[in-house]
Amino acid sequence: MNRHRRAGLFFIGPAALFFAVTMLVPLGAVFLLSLTEWTGFSLSSITWVGGANYEALARDEIFWASLGHTLTFVVLTTIGLNVLGFGLALLLHSRLRTRELLRVAILLPLAVSPVIAGLIWQQMLGPLGLVNQLLKSLGGTPVAFLGPGLAFTTIIIVSIWMFTGYNTLLYYAGLQSLPQDRLDAASVDGAGAWGRIRHVVIPYMRPVIAVVVVLNLIGGWKVFDIVYVLTRGGPSRLTEMLSTYVYDQAFKSGKVGYASAIAVVVIVLATLSALIRGRIHGEAEG
Amino acid sequence: MTAIAPSEMPAAARRGVDRRLVGRVAGNLALTLLAGVYLLPLVWLLSISVRVQSDVFRSLLIPGSFDPANYPRAWDKFGLDILFLNSVLVTVGTVAIGVTLSVAAAYGFARYRSRWTEVVYVLILVGLMVPPAAIIIPFFLGMLTLGLYDSLVAVIVGETSFVLAFGILVFRGYIDHIPHELLDAARVDGATEWTTFRRIVVPLLRPPLATVSIFFAISTWNGFLLPLVLIRNTDRATLTVGLSRYTGQFGTQDWNLLAAAAVMAIVPLLVVFIAARRSYVRGLSAGAIKS
Numbered sequence: 001m002n003r004h005r006r007a008g009l010f011f012i013g014p015a016a017l018f019f020a021v022t023m024l025v026p027l028g029a030v031f032l033l034s035l036t037e038w039t040g041f042s043l044s045s046i047t048w049v050g051g052a053n054y055e056a057l058a059r060d061e062i063f064w065a066s067l068g069h070t071l072t073f074v075v076l077t078t079i080g081l082n083v084l085g086f087g088l089a090l091l092l093h094s095r096l097r098t099r100e101l102l103r104v105a106i107l108l109p110l111a112v113s114p115v116i117a118g119l120i121w122q123q124m125l126g127p128l129g130l131v132n133q134l135l136k137s138l139g140g141t142p143v144a145f146l147g148p149g150l151a152f153t154t155i156i157i158v159s160i161w162m163f164t165g166y167n168t169l170l171y172y173a174g175l176q177s178l179p180q181d182r183l184d185a186a187s188v189d190g191a192g193a194w195g196r197i198r199h200v201v202i203p204y205m206r207p208v209i210a211v212v213v214v215l216n217l218i219g220g221w222k223v224f225d226i227v228y229v230l231t232r233g234g235p236s237r238l239t240e241m242l243s244t245y246v247y248d249q250a251f252k253s254g255k256v257g258y259a260s261a262i263a264v265v266v267i268v269l270a271t272l273s274a275l276i277r278g279r280i281h282g283e284a285e286g
Numbered sequence: 287m288t289a290i291a292p293s294e295m296p297a298a299a300r301r302g303v304d305r306r307l308v309g310r311v312a313g314n315l316a317l318t319l320l321a322g323v324y325l326l327p328l329v330w331l332l333s334i335s336v337r338v339q340s341d342v343f344r345s346l347l348i349p350g351s352f353d354p355a356n357y358p359r360a361w362d363k364f365g366l367d368i369l370f371l372n373s374v375l376v377t378v379g380t381v382a383i384g385v386t387l388s389v390a391a392a393y394g395f396a397r398y399r400s401r402w403t404e405v406v407y408v409l410i411l412v413g414l415m416v417p418p419a420a421i422i423i424p425f426f427l428g429m430l431t432l433g434l435y436d437s438l439v440a441v442i443v444g445e446t447s448f449v450l451a452f453g454i455l456v457f458r459g460y461i462d463h464i465p466h467e468l469l470d471a472a473r474v475d476g477a478t479e480w481t482t483f484r485r486i487v488v489p490l491l492r493p494p495l496a497t498v499s500i501f502f503a504i505s506t507w508n509g510f511l512l513p514l515v516l517i518r519n520t521d522r523a524t525l526t527v528g529l530s531r532y533t534g535q536f537g538t539q540d541w542n543l544l545a546a547a548a549v550m551a552i553v554p555l556l557v558v559f560i561a562a563r564r565s566y567v568r569g570l571s572a573g574a575i576k577s
Contacts, residue, residue, distance in 0.1 A: 003479075004398060005398070005400075007394075007397075007398060007479040008394050008397070008398030008400070008403060009394075010394070010479070010480075011390045011391060011393050011394030011397070011398070011479075011483070012390075012391050012394035012395060012398070012403060012406065013394075014387055014390065014391070015387040015388060015390065015391030015410070015450060015454065016391065016406050016410070018387055018446070018447065018450065019409075019410050019413060019447065019450060019451075022425075022443060022444070022446070022447035023413045023416065023421070023447050024409075025424070025428075026421035026424035026425055026428065027416065027421060029421075029424035029427070029428075030420065030421055030423055030424050033423060033424065088320065091313065091316065091317055091320070094313060096310065096313045096314050096317055097314060098314045098317040098318050098321070099317055101317065101318065101321045102317045102318075102320055102321040102324075104321075105320070105321035105322075105324040105325045106321075106324050107559075107560075107563065108324070108325070108328060108556065109324065109327075109328075110504075110559075110566075111504060111508075111552070111555050111556050111559040112328070112508075112552055112556075113507065113508030113509075113510065113525075113526050113551070113552075114508065114510065115508070115510050115526040115527075115529060115530045115533070116526075116529065116548045116551060116552060117327070118530075118533060119529065119530075119532070119533055119544065119548055120327045120328070120330070120331050120545075120548065121327060122533060123334070123541055123545075124326075124327055124330055128343035129343070130326075130330050130346065130347070133343065133346055134346070137346075161324065161327070164324070169567050173567070218414070218415050221417045222417040222418060222419070224417075224418070224419050224510070224511050225510040225511065225526075228510070228514075228530070229530055229533045230533075242419075243417060243419035243420075244419075246419050246420070246422070246423070247419060247422070247511075247515075250422070250423050250426075251426075251515060256423060256427075259423055260423055260424075263419065263420040263421065263422075263423060264420075266417055266419065266420040267416065267417070267420045267421075270415050270416070270417055270420070271412075271415060274415050
């Protein structure tokens with residue numbers, strides 16, 4: 001081995017080895033585990049069942065419901081985060097004096113852990129919390145934000161609250177290189193603010209939008225903490241996500257093989273949503 | 287602005303000024319309102335944290351009572367000394383190991399390119415997509431087998447594995463921009479690969495080192511699933527797991543104390559975050575645009 005390759009191995013080796021052991025091996029293992037029936041985490045009780053877990057999944061209503069919830073969550077948070085994130089980035093890009101305040105306000109939630117965010121929102125939206133206090137003082141009736149009717153919406157709103165800053169900052173960074181001359185040209189042509197956004201800003205930002213949308217899609221599949229803290233997947237599984245269902249099946253019900261099959265579905269779907277990027281990007285260039 | 291009073295201007299220009307003024311006022315109002323909405327939960331938390339028990343759900347935003355002794359009380363009640371210690375250990379461990387591994391690997395990828403290193407690089411980036419819950423089962427089993435279950439080491443290893451790819455991505459973005467002549471010159475001068483890396487490359491990487499460290503710290507300090515699954519003993523719980531016990535149906539009566547605990551759990555990170563805001567933003571854009 002020449003000196004060049006030895007040095008490469010020296011620098012890359014440790015991280016590659018660490019990655020292989022802590023990411024690739026588990027990915028392979030979860031796939032193998034999904035083909036077994038294993039209850040209770042004891043090696044003697046493991047049996048090979050082939051595709052049986054997947055057949056059982058296909059008949060499991062809770063699984064389909066979790067899949068539907070997760071998909072809805074991924075799509076709605078992606079839409080909400082991008083509309084709000086883009087809008088706020090435009091406001092930050094303006095020369096308005098109060099923009100520093102907004103910048104701080106949307107940055108702060110990024111440093112707050114989902115657990116604490118859940119804690120705050122749970123109380124704030126609770127029966128006695130601030131929002132219901134305000135509703136009562138306005139003569140309204142108390143609203144059960146974490147009840148069957150609204151729990152899912154609440155989770156989406158809290159998630160959007162947590163991550164808007166992320167999108168806003170990415171879009172804001174993209175807007176920095178917006179060509180001023182094109183904007184000016186549009187103004188001369190008589191375009192109003194909305195026309196400039198539609199015909200100049202959005203087309204210019206399309207590659208950035210593609211990246212951000214995919215980041216949100218990928219991030220959406222990772223949702224766990226906020227659901228666990230706010231609802232534990234309830235009431236009556238109405239907010240169960242694939243990730244919380246994996247946790248529930250593996251660590252509450254001890255069905256390791258079955259939970260692994262759900263995990264494989266999550267991995268496949270998260271990977272697929274990363275491939276969408278090519279499509280959005282292709283449209284931008286085409 | 288100008289010395290001309292609006293009434294002296296032609297009507298059309300006056301309408302333009304009016305419209306701009308109205309737009310500016312409306313814009314500022316919208317900005318302030320939006321900022322208020324985003325700040326509200328945190329302001330409310332702060333307000334609750336200093337109230338006496340009977341006032342918790344009575345006053346709205348302005349506390350009707352003021353008892354800062356909630357803070358030491360919360361510290362004792364929730365055993366925050368242990369929780370803080372564990373969170374600090376996990377965070378410091380992850381940042382130290384994660385930064386070391388990723389900066390070295392990024393240098394390797396940038397400097398010793400071959401078809402194989404590129405394959406490994408892309409493979410590692412795929413790690414960015416894997417949802418933690420999807421591999422938590424084998425992770426748990428592995429730690430159990432290795433005898434690391436219920437130890438902070440298990441959490442550190444897990445958190446490092448999920449942040450590693452991001453670190454490599456950001457560092458490589460910077461290293462690719464270091465002129466090759468600089469590194470080749472060092473080699474000609476007889477420096478070993480290691481010396482070149484240590485003396486020339488690392489000092490140039492101070493900005494991304496800050497960025498990556500903050501990212502790793504935030505993600506680890508706030509991490510939840512890994513300590514939830516990998517730790518059983520309450521003496522080894524982290525802040526997020528310790529405080530999560532008071533959520534759900536089994537909440538606490540002392541919401542004012544829990545709020546004080548939550549404020550204390552947020553503050554250290556918030557201070558670091560605000561101080562290093564620029565690095566964070568830079569990393570965010572670098573990471574996103576390269577990926």
